[in-house]
Amino acid sequence: MPDIDCNRASAMATLLRGILVLYMVLVVVNARVLAPHPFAGEVQQNFISNVFDTSKYGILQLQNGLARTPQMGWNSWNFFACNINETVIKETADALISTGLAALGYDYVNIDDCWSSWSRDLKGQLVPDPNTFPSGIKALADYVHSKGLKLGIYSDAGAFTCQVRPGSLFHENDDAALFASWGVDYLKYDNCFNLGIEPQKRYPPMRDALNATGRTIFYSLCEWGVDDPALWAGKVGNSWRTTDDINDTWASMTTIADLNDKWAAYAGPGGWNDPDMLEVGNGGMTYHEYRAHFSIWALMKAPLLIGCDIRNLTAETYEILSNEEVIAVNQDSLGVQGRKISESGTNGCRQVWAGPLSGKRLVVALWNRCSEKVTITAAWSSLGLESSTPVSVRDLWKHEVVMENKVASLSALVEAHTCEIFILTPQTVTHSII
Ligand SMILES: *[C@@H]1O[C@H](CO)[C@@H](O)[C@H](O)[C@H]1NC(C)=O
Ligand SMILES: *[C@@H]1O[C@H](CO)[C@@H](O)[C@H](O)[C@H]1NC(C)=O
Numbered sequence: 001m002p003d004i005d006c007n008r009a010s011a012m013a014t015l016l017r018g019i020l021v022l023y024m025v026l027v028v029v030n031a032r033v034l035a036p037h038p039f040a041g042e043v044q045q046n047f048i049s050n051v052f053d054t055s056k057y058g059i060l061q062l063q064n065g066l067a068r069t070p071q072m073g074w075n076s077w078n079f080f081a082c083n084i085n086e087t088v089i090k091e092t093a094d095a096l097i098s099t100g101l102a103a104l105g106y107d108y109v110n111i112d113d114c115w116s117s118w119s120r121d122l123k124g125q126l127v128p129d130p131n132t133f134p135s136g137i138k139a140l141a142d143y144v145h146s147k148g149l150k151l152g153i154y155s156d157a158g159a160f161t162c163q164v165r166p167g168s169l170f171h172e173n174d175d176a177a178l179f180a181s182w183g184v185d186y187l188k189y190d191n192c193f194n195l196g197i198e199p200q201k202r203y204p205p206m207r208d209a210l211n212a213t214g215r216t217i218f219y220s221l222c223e224w225g226v227d228d229p230a231l232w233a234g235k236v237g238n239s240w241r242t243t244d245d246i247n248d249t250w251a252s253m254t255t256i257a258d259l260n261d262k263w264a265a266y267a268g269p270g271g272w273n274d275p276d277m278l279e280v281g282n283g284g285m286t287y288h289e290y291r292a293h294f295s296i297w298a299l300m301k302a303p304l305l306i307g308c309d310i311r312n313l314t315a316e317t318y319e320i321l322s323n324e325e326v327i328a329v330n331q332d333s334l335g336v337q338g339r340k341i342s343e344s345g346t347n348g349c350r351q352v353w354a355g356p357l358s359g360k361r362l363v364v365a366l367w368n369r370c371s372e373k374v375t376i377t378a379a380w381s382s383l384g385l386e387s388s389t390p391v392s393v394r395d396l397w398k399h400e401v402v403m404e405n406k407v408a409s410l411s412a413l414v415e416a417h418t419c420e421i422f423i424l425t426p427q428t429v430t431h432s433i434i
């Protein structure tokens with residue numbers, strides 16, 4: 001009897017060993033699926049610590065050549081919601097040019113929900129609403145292209161869009177071909193009325209349909225982060241929403257930044273985490289709050305899609321959206337999503353967010369979420385720098401170098417609900433041989 005028990009125990013041990021080996025094989029196989037970040041060598045330069053890990057990034061899985069840096073442009077939803085028409089889209093394209101925002105990189109003009117009629121035509125095709133888009137989408141695309149801009153459209157991986165227009169589920173090939181025939185450059189693909197079918201089944205058919213058109217079309221997945229798209233959407237789209245819709249409040253913006261932060265290691269050239277479009281200029285936050293919103297979105301390599309009325313910008317809104325130095329952080333060729341690296345104070349309201357940039361530089365944001373002015377400090381050690389490394393510090397809102405040969409740490413007194421953002425350039429140390 002004891003022998004049998006003994007045999008059982010050893011059989012069990014063998015089985016467990018087998019399971020362990022199988023598990024290890026699976027881990028290795030799974031790890032192989034994820035290709036290294038295209039700039040992994042540069043990212044791992046020893047002055048940058050592994051807080052800027054890109055190990056989960058899957059290079060060029062969609063491979064349509066787009067989104068080498070996060071997309072920039074405008075989308076109609078946050079300001080206009082359903083109140084859109086071809087006039088407002090054209091005037092927005094005009095305003096992108098006349099304000100100079102297009103020249104700074106904002107080149108997608110994206111129509112959100114409500115452009116389509118309530119039902120398909122007798123041939124089963126989508127039809128632009130004849131009251132609001134009487135000239136059709138092709139004419140609009142031609143107009144937008146004539147300005148050197150690109151046109152985006154919207155549909156839904158479900159039976160209906162969120163505003164109950166016809167969805168594209170099971171119509172992927174027809175709708176993609178129609179969009180391509182109109183000259184559309186971008187598709188935002190929403191998640192309403194999805195019939196409970198898992199997104200991994202609903203989003204790839206549109207990827208394949210867009211690809212089959214032969215027209216290069218940016219594919220923006222909007223499945224609200226419910227099924228952790230960072231884990232699978234790199235193979236499917238150029239960007240994927242990681243959260244529910246943003247709204248024009250400090251609470252919404254900060255909540256969304258934290259949720260998006262979780263997936264930083266999955267982003268990179270070709271595929272980006274999308275914490276939703278900008279609310280800058282819509283009136284629900286202060287100038288300082290919007291400055292923090294824009295700075296953090298840029299640092300997180302979020303799409304910079306303006307969500308206000310570009311035909312009617314205040315000077316403050318324009319100052320924020322046109323900050324070329326902050327835009328350059330977002331569009332940096334290294335393409336690594338910056339992240340939260342420390343928090344302290346009440347409810348962690350003193351925060352440091354940072355990420356690596358090309359040229360062995362770093363972007364560092366000191367983000368004050370407290371209700372009063374506080375000092376926030378980023379220690380070189382927390383950024384992966386040697387404490388003795390001398391660093392040049394450029395303030396991206398003051399537009400000037402504020403410190404040279406700074407060592408050990410960076411501190412700033414930051415106003416309530418805003419963030420200061422800096423580029424740190426380590427200076428060369430010359431060791432003279434005596
Ligand atoms: C087009 O939409 C804008 C914004 O909602 C509105 O102000 C304008 O009156 C509309 N124009 C027409 C012709 O419907
Ligand atoms: C279609 O997919 C292939 C393979 O990923 C890619 O090489 C090609 O550029 C894609 N074409 C378009 C039009 O997106």
Ligand SMILES: *[C@@H]1O[C@H](CO)[C@@H](O)[C@H](O)[C@H]1NC(C)=O
Nearest residue numbers: 246247248249251252253255
């Ligand atoms: C805005 O977002 C916040 C945080 O996600 C949420 O608590 C609030 O209910 C939202 N407000 C509206 C009006 O949707």
Ligand SMILES: *[C@@H]1O[C@H](CO)[C@@H](O)[C@H](O)[C@H]1NC(C)=O
Nearest residue numbers: 281282283309311312313314
């Ligand atoms: C322009 O924006 C201001 C607020 O910034 C608003 O009061 C005004 O009504 C807007 N004008 C138009 C034409 O929309």
